[in-house]
Amino acid sequence: MNLQNRALLRSTNFIDGKWTAADSGISFAVLNPANGELLAEVPRCGSAETRRAIVAAEAAWPAWRALTAKRRAQLMQVWFKLIIENADDLAQLVTAECGKPLSEARGEVIYGASFVEWFAEEGKRAYGETIPSPAADKRLVVIKQPIGVCAAITPWNFPLAMITRKVAPALAAGCPVVVKPAEQTPLTALALAVLAEQAGFPAGVFNVVTGQPAEIGGELTANPSVRKLSFTGSTGVGRLLMAQCAPTVKKVSLELGGNAPFIVFDDADIDAAVDNAITAKYRNTGQTCVCANRFLVQSGVYEEFARKFAAKASAMKVGAGIEEGVAQGPLINAAALAKVESHVADALGKGARVLCGGARHQRGGNFYQPTVLADVTTAMQVAREETFGPVAPLFRFETETEAIALANDTEFGLAAYFFTASVSRCWRVGEALEYGMVGINTGLISNEVAPFGGIKQSGIGREGSKYGIEDYLEVKYMCFDIN
Ligand code: NAD
Numbered sequence: 001m002n003l004q005n006r007a008l009l010r011s012t013n014f015i016d017g018k019w020t021a022a023d024s025g026i027s028f029a030v031l032n033p034a035n036g037e038l039l040a041e042v043p044r045c046g047s048a049e050t051r052r053a054i055v056a057a058e059a060a061w062p063a064w065r066a067l068t069a070k071r072r073a074q075l076m077q078v079w080f081k082l083i084i085e086n087a088d089d090l091a092q093l094v095t096a097e098c099g100k101p102l103s104e105a106r107g108e109v110i111y112g113a114s115f116v117e118w119f120a121e122e123g124k125r126a127y128g129e130t131i132p133s134p135a136a137d138k139r140l141v142v143i144k145q146p147i148g149v150c151a152a153i154t155p156w157n158f159p160l161a162m163i164t165r166k167v168a169p170a171l172a173a174g175c176p177v178v179v180k181p182a183e184q185t186p187l188t189a190l191a192l193a194v195l196a197e198q199a200g201f202p203a204g205v206f207n208v209v210t211g212q213p214a215e216i217g218g219e220l221t222a223n224p225s226v227r228k229l230s231f232t233g234s235t236g237v238g239r240l241l242m243a244q245c246a247p248t249v250k251k252v253s254l255e256l257g258g259n260a261p262f263i264v265f266d267d268a269d270i271d272a273a274v275d276n277a278i279t280a281k282y283r284n285t286g287q288t289c290v291c292a293n294r295f296l297v298q299s300g301v302y303e304e305f306a307r308k309f310a311a312k313a314s315a316m317k318v319g320a321g322i323e324e325g326v327a328q329g330p331l332i333n334a335a336a337l338a339k340v341e342s343h344v345a346d347a348l349g350k351g352a353r354v355l356c357g358g359a360r361h362q363r364g365g366n367f368y369q370p371t372v373l374a375d376v377t378t379a380m381q382v383a384r385e386e387t388f389g390p391v392a393p394l395f396r397f398e399t400e401t402e403a404i405a406l407a408n409d410t411e412f413g414l415a416a417y418f419f420t421a422s423v424s425r426c427w428r429v430g431e432a433l434e435y436g437m438v439g440i441n442t443g444l445i446s447n448e449v450a451p452f453g454g455i456k457q458s459g460i461g462r463e464g465s466k467y468g469i470e471d472y473l474e475v476k477y478m479c480f481d482i483n
Contacts, residue, residue, distance in 0.1 A: 001039070001093070001096050002059065002092070003089045003092060003093070003173070004088070004089055004382045005086055005089050005196060008086060008089050008090070008093065008186065008191040008195075009040060009093070009142045009191070010040075010042075010187070010190040010191065010193070010194060011027065011040050011041055011042050011043075011383045012042075012043060012190075013042070013043050013049065013190070013207075013208055013209055013210055013218065013254050013329045014190065014193035014194075014196075014197065014206070014207060014208045014450075015049060015052055015053045015056060015207050016053070016055075016056030016059075016203050016204050016207065017056075017202070017203025017204060017344070018203070020049070020106050021043050022043035022044050022045045022046075022049060022211060023045075023046075023049060023223065023343070024044065024046075025048070025436060026043075026044045027041035027042055027044055028041060028042065028044045028183065028210075029041055029210070030042060030097055030184070030185075030186060030187055031097075031184075032096050032097065032099075032321075033098070033099040033184075033329075033330045033331065033332050033333060033365075033436050034099055034319075034320035034329060034330045034365070034366070035316060035320065035365065036156055036322060036365065036472065037125075037178040039096055039097055039187060040060055040187055041188070041476040042186045042190065042210045042211075043210055043211060043226075044074060044210075044212060044258070045209050045211035045212070045216065046215035046219075046403055047213050047215045047216070047218060049209055049211070050178065050209050050215070050216045050219040050220060050223075051219055051223065052179075053170075053178045053207040053209050054149060054178055054220070054223050054225050055225070056203065056204035056207060057176035057177065057178055057204050057205070057207060057225075058148075058149050058176070058204075058225045059094055059204055059401075060202055060203060061146075061148060061149060061175070061176050063202060064171075064174055064175075064176055064202060064205050064376075065145075065175075066219060067174070067175035067198075068126045069109050069123040069126065069172070069174075070124060071189070072120070072123055072171060072172060073120040073121060073172065073173065074120075074355065075121055075123060075171075075199055075200055075201055076117075076119070076120035076123075076168065076171060076172060076199075078199040078200065079116055079191045079195060079196055079199035079201070080113055080116040080120065081196055082107065082195040082198055082199055083106075083112070083113040083116065083176045083192070083245075084109075084110075084113055086191075086195060087106060087109045087110065087113075089107050089191075089472060090105075090109045090160060090188065090191055090192075091105035091106040091108070092105070092322070093159075093187050093191055094108055094159055094185075094188050095104060095108065095162055095187045095321035095322055095329075096187070096189050096322075097156075097159060097184065097186075097188065097209060098156055098157065098159050098185050098188075098283070098284075098319075099285065099320075099321055099329040099330045099331070100186070100284045100321050100329050100367070101321045101326045101327065101328070101329055102321055103226065103321055104283065104284060105321065105418070107460075108158055108160055108180045110444070111161050111297075111447070111448070112123035112158070112160040112161035112164040112165070112338060113164065114447070114448040114467075114468045115161070115168040115169075115448050115464060115468075116446075117165040118168070118448040118449065118464070119168035119169045119171070119172040119469060120168070120172060120317060120319070120467075121171055121233055121466070122169070123171075123172030123173060123467050123469065125313070125410070125466070126144045126469060126473055127144070127174060127240050128141065128142045128143040128144055128173075129141075129142050130142075130471050132162060133416055135309075137481055138479055138480065138481060139479075139480040139483055140478075140480075141455060141477070141478045141479075142475055142476065142477050142478075143475075143476050144173075144392040144473040144474070144475060144476070145174075145365070145473065145474050145476055146173045146174030146175045146470055146472065146473065147173070147175055147227045147228050147251060147456065147474050148175060148225070148226075148227035148228070148230045149172045149175065149176055149178070149224070149225050149226050149227055149228075149315040150166075150168060150175045150176070150177045150178070150181045150227065150472060151175075151177070151178050151179075151180070151181045151221075151226045151229045151230070151380055152166040152170070152177055152178070152180070152221070152229075152230050152231075153179075153184060153213075153229070153233065153241065154166070154179065154180070154181050154189070154231050154232055154233070154288040154344055155215060155234075156183075156184035156185040156332055157284055157287045157288055157332070158284075158366070159181065159182070159185035159187075159188035159189065159198050160188045160189075160192065160286070162232045163179055163181065163188075163189055163192055164181075164192070164257075164286070164447055165452070165463045165468070166194070166230045166232075166253075166463065167179065167192075167206065167231075167465060168475045169463070169468045169471070169472050170472045171201075171205065171206070172469060172472075173469050173472035173473050175227075175228070175472050176204060176205045176206070176218070176249050177205070177206055177207065178207045178220065178226070179206070179209070180207075180208075180209055180210070180213070180216045180217065180220065181210060183210070183211075183213065184332055184333065186208075186210040186465070189208050190208055192208075193206060193207075193208045196255050196325070197310065204481050205283055210482035214377050217239045217241060217244070218244065218249060218425075218473060221245045221248075221250070222247070222248065223408040224248045225249075226248075226249065226250060226253040228249060228250055228252070228253070228471065228472065229241060229245055229250055229253070230249075230252075230253040230276075230291075230461075230463075231252070231254050232252070232254075232256075232451050232472070233255075233256070234256065234257055235256040235257045235412075235458070236459050237296060238254045238459070240479065241254075242254065247283040251471065252460060252461075253461030253463070254348040254459040254460045254461065255289065255452070255454070255458075255459045255461075255463060255470045256289070256412075256454065256457065256458050256459040257289060257386045257412060257414070257457075257458065258289045258290055258291070258293065258386060258412050258413075258414030258415055258454065258458055259293045259384070259386055259412040259414075260280075260290055260291060260292050260293050260294070260321065260409045260412075260414060260415045260416055260417065261292070261293070261294045261295075261296055261375045261406070261407035261416050261417070261418075261433075262277060262280055262281075262292035262294065262295050262296070262416075262417045262418070262433075262443070263297075263403050263417065263418035263429070264295070264297045264298065264301060264305050264418070264419045264421040265279075265298050265301075265400070265403070265418065265419060265422075265425065266297070266298040266299075266300040266301050266418050267420055267422055267425075268301065268419035268421060268441075269421065269441075269480075270301055270304055270305055270308065270420070270422035271308070272419065272441065273419040274305065274308045274309050274312055274418070274438075275312075276417070276441075276443030277292060277295065277309055277392070277443060278309070278312050278313065278316075278443070279443050279444055280378030280417060280443030280444070281313075281390070281392045282293075282313065282316060282327065282328050282370055282390050282438075284325045284329075285330065285331055285338070285368075285389065285390050286287065286327050286387065286389045286390040286391065287331065287332060287388050289386075289387065289415075289431075289458075290414060290415035290437070291388075291447065292417060292443065292446070293382075293386060293387060293393075293395045294376075294382070294383060294393060294395060294406075295393065295395065295409075296394055296403050296406055296407060297394055297395070297396060297397070297398075298398070298403070299396050299398055300395055300398050302394070302428070305394075306355055306372070306374055306394055307371070307391065309372055309394075310353075310355035310356040310372040310428075311356075312328065313357065313370040313371070313372050313392065314357065314369075314370065316328050316357035316370045318361050318363065319363065319367075320367065327392060328338065328370055329369065330365060330366035330367045330465075331366045331367070331368060331389055332366070333366060334366065336366070336405045337360070337366050337368060337386065337389075338389060339387070339389065339390075340368050340387060340389030340390070340391060341360070341368075342381070342393055343380075343381045343382050343385070343387045343389070344358055344359075344371065344373070344391060345381075345393060346380055346381045347376060347381070347382050348373075348374055348395065348400070350377065350380050351375060351377070352374065352375050352376050352380065352393070353373065353375050353379075354371070354373060354375045355372040355373065355374050355394075355402075356369070356370065356371060356372050357369030357370050357371030357372065357390070358371050358373070359389075360397055366379075368389060368390055369390070369392045370390045371392065372392045372394065373388055373391065373392065373393045373394065374394050375394075375396075376393035376394055376395050376450075377395070378395075378406070379411065380393070384410070385396070386412075394479075400425065400428070400429065403429075404432045404433065406435045407426070407433055408433065410430075410456075411433050411457040412433045412454070412456060412457055412458045413436045413437055413454050413455035413456035413458045414435060414437065414453075414454035414458035414459070415435060415436070415439065415445065415454075416433045416435040416437070416438050416439070417438070417439050417440075417442070417443050417445075418430075418433075418438070418439075418441075419440075419442060420440075420441070421436060426440050426441075429430055434455060434456065435454070435455065436451075436452075436453045436454040436455045436458065436459075436462075437452065437453075437454075446464075448464050448465075449464065450464060450465050450467070451463075451464060451465040451467045452464045452465075454469075456471055464478045
């Protein structure tokens with residue numbers, strides 16, 4: 001890494017406004033998934049350090065909530081500007097620890113920063129309301145108040161944006177936060193803390209604790225001072241954390257796994273569908289929760305779509321994210337590579353055909369070839385589970401009804417996409433898909449002003465948009481007797 005601002009690279013945690021090591025003095029290694037290089041070592045903290053971060057956050061809360069929303073917004077605007085000013089360095093950090101191409105990493109920094117800018121303003125619009133009273137001598141008023149200390153547990157696939165999507169609405173609402181980033185990607189989180197400190201947030205308002213997931217998560221979920229947990233990650237861990245939050249009845253937001261269908265109807269613009277399929281599938285090496293996981297293609301255009309899609313996929317340059325022109329980086333680690341290999345082996349064993357890829361990339365390491373599989377059936381693992389890799393399984397269907405049934409045949413409900421030229425079908429299919437987000441003739445849907453989140457086992461709550469701040473606010477009803 002060749003950072004212009006070397007101060008962004010930290011190997012200590014940010015707790016109560018101070019940079020600290022683990023109590024034990026033990027650190028763990030952060031590796032570059034493209035080449036295994038040691039990037040840094042960061043503290044292996046556990047429950048004691050987490051408890052201190054929670055105590056600091058709770059101590060900071062009264063003064064933080066007492067500031068006007070406008071003052072909180074001013075601090076957030078400074079943080080936003082610092083993130084933008086350091087965008088190139090932050091992108092390098094993201095690429096180094098997560099592997100995605102530098103252009104994608106830069107896109108993530110801009111996307112992540114946009115939540116800070118958006119919620120700085122949304123904090124000023126945490127409106128209450130008055131309710132017409134059923135009694136002549138009463139006046140009914142609803143106000144919104146910050147929920148209290150919040151915990152954020154985030155994944156490695158968007159090391160910057162998954163943090164700002166949670167921290168920005170929390171801070172804007174008047175809540176302090178304790179963040180536990182993924183162990184694969186703590187460096188971006190710590191760099192965000194460097195910039196938050198520089199922006200001038202009071203001590204304890206924003207804390208980052210790295211280390212043992214189960215220990216830190218155990219404290220964040222059991223500690224009664226934490227009033228809300230926001231988690232992004234796998235459905236399995238989400239279920240566990242939700243159960244751990246039950247004894248203290250915390251508010252919980254969960255952004256979990258997906259199994260996104262990408263439907264191409266006979267009347268679609270096939271070239272546009274192919275271009276969007278490439279983005280929706282291979283972005284971040286297929287490691288995003290909204291990545292198209294199942295391609296459902298109507299029989300009349302199946303062969304044409306398959307041919308054009310496989311040609312584009314096999315032309316993608318695979319390499320380390322910092323290399324020029326690279327469209328697909330490595331998988332995050334050997335376990336992710338093994339999962340992709342086992343899903344492909346299962347599909348081939350049950351009769352799928354390789355149109356391109358289908359094996360590790362010749363570079364070795366964590367690299368896998370962009371892959372397209374034809375003749376896929378619902379009996380295969382790729383149909384039921386999130387592969388979280390660069391594998392596109394193609395299913396053939398005949399009718400719209402069949403496509404909707406296939407698309408909804410999953411316990412997940414995060415994102416779905418479909419391509420058609422028919423306006424009436426846009427409405428029919430859009431309404432029938434059991435998903436929190438639907439892309440119609442587009443494979444890219446996420447931005448700060450729209451609600452992001454899933455239904456069914458893909459999660460609870462929404463991030464971004466005017467809905468995103470609600471999870472960090474309590475509704476208080478006040479009843480006045482005016483006699
Ligand atoms: P993961 O669930 O393994 O890890 C996510 C976070 O949880 C990490 O910080 C990890 O350290 C932590 N964690 C793991 N076990 C824990 C425990 N016992 N207690 C407390 N914390 C624990 O997921 P991942 O592999 O890092 O991320 C990939 C998953 O995230 C995919 O399923 C993907 O779909 C999902 N995801 C969802 C969204 C969304 O917005 N819905 C966005 C990005 C990723």
